[in-house]
Amino acid sequence: MPLTPAGPTVKQLIVLALPAVAVGAGSALVLWLLDIGSAWLQEQLWTTLPGLVGATGSTPWWIILTMTLIGAAVGLVVWLMPGHAGNDSAVGGLEGPPPPLLALPSLLIAVVLGLAGGVSLGPENPIMAINGALTVAVFARMSKAVPANLTVMLAASGTLGALFGTPVGAALAFTGTLAAVKGGGSLWDRLFLPLASASAGAITMHLLGAPTISFAVEPMTEVGGIDLLTGALVAGVAALAAIAIAWAFPYVHRAFHAMRNPLVFTTLGGLVLGILGAIGGPITMFKGLEETGELLANPDDYTVLQLVMFAVIKLIALLVAASAGFRGGRIFPMVFIGVAIGLVGHAVIPGMPISLAIACGALGTVLVATRDGWIALFVAAIIVGDPLVLPVMCVVILPVWLLVTRAPALEITAPEPAEPTTPAEPAEPARS
Known part of the structure; x- marks a missing residue:
């Protein structure tokens, strides 16, 4: 049931709504497991182990030693493991093609080590890449009718919903992208499936007890x-x-x-x-x-x-x-x-x-x-x-x-692929 250029029909939205919800819930579950794993390792690195040597997680020499070893461990993963932990997170933003499945184990290990080890980076880029790769792989086995770009969008929406604890962020993030897509159809028709995935991701994270990014702050009383x-x-x-x-x-x-x-x-x-x-x-x-x-x-x-x-x-x-x-x-x-x-x-x-x-x-x-x-x-x-x-x-x-808008972006631009060269034609044999 391929999507039409003019946008999805009501029948397509109904049929694909359940897979979209499943993608959102699955994306949230993967994020939750990543958080659980990194939190456990963080507890060992910054509470259990320093206590064994008379230090604490805020002891300067322990911080320097631990983070240096974490850097070495991540370096070994990137250098030696299959897939080399996927693409460098510095290259590009949140969007981008998902990595091959071969790279996911090394990427997961590198992310968990960084999150637990105190590295000043969040999980958003890697977890979107991981969920995108898993979703594309699952859909490729189940159905060829859903375009790969839609499956990646569903995974990204579900992950954003899980990260922020609400589907609104995903809907806003993809509004500009979808509005730029050529073709007819209502924008909300195109947002329907990503919003379903993002909602499922957000609700799943709430059910799993994950913390939100909202904090108790004294509100404004008036605007001047x-x-x-x-x-x-x-x-x-x-x-x-x-x-x-x-x-x-x-x-x-x-x-x-x-x-x-x-x-x-x-x-x-x-x-x-x-x-x-x-x-x-x-x-x-x-x-x-x-x-x-x-x-x-x-x-x-x-x-x-x-x-x-x-x-x-x-x-x-x-x-x-x-x-x-x-x-x-x-x-x-x-x-x-x-x-x-x-x-x-x-x-x-x-x-x-x-x-x-x-x-x-x-x-x-x-x-x-x-x-x-x-x-x-x-x-x-x-x-x-x-x-x-x-x-x-x-x-x-x-x-x-x-x-x-005219300032440099906080990302490294991927190098342009080299132009393919045409092999030289073999010389015509000399005639006797």
Whole structure:
């Protein structure tokens, strides 16, 4: 039952709704298992093992040693295991063709090691690649009627729904993509299946008890004209901070990869991350979601200088982790950085509501990380859960987008494939 160019029919939507829900639930389950595995290993690395030698998870020498060894372990996986842990996560964004099935075991191991070991990257890029590869493989065996691009979209939608705990982010993320598709049909007809998959992913994660990215923050009581100015200021500063590492990204990535062997440059990256972690403490390590909650639980416990230090160290750690061959995404670390910058704005700008400051800080950094206004607005709004923040951010994002749109992207551009060469025709034998 191939989909028509004008969009899916009602019959096709009904028939494919159940597979879409199954894909979303399965994508969430894979993410949940990844979280469970990495959480168990994290407990061993940062609680059980240091306790055996009289250290703690925040002891500087333990942080440096552990992260260096994690870098070496990831380097060995990338170097020696079949599939080499898939593509470098630094190349491209969330979209992209899924890796071959052969690469999935090594990719899973590399991601779990990075998440548990304190590397400043999130799971989003690898888990979308893993779920996309699994979904395409399953659909290829079950049915040839569903296009591969649709199966990848369903897996991506389900994964986004599971990551953010709501299907709204996936719907917003794919609105622009689907609107650009040539052909007739209603946009909501085309969104129907991805939304079903994203909803299933979000609900499955809630049923499994996974934490959300929404935090309890004091809401705004009213919106004033000054809020547009202060919000744009905080978002602009956050965006500029993220643009700074986006500008440095290709140079740092090239410097690490000039060492050729993944064992060498990933071990070195682990050492640098360990030193940064020893300076900033555990709050500047890991993917950043739990650490964001730690910041927001008692924001008054941190001075402005501490918050600036957290943001700067996390920016450098994200740059190093993404450049040194670790597998992971950049959204969750950027959320932590944006929240830290937002808390600085709240502290130094008199009367600025804390929910607005946090949301605008996250808006600026996530906008640079994703180059997608919908995802940036969605993530920023859901973090604070304050409805009054949303109309302000819809205005704030306009000047910030002008700042971001011509800035370098926080990703490495894949090299263009070489032009195929035509083999020379054999010379015609000489006639006698």
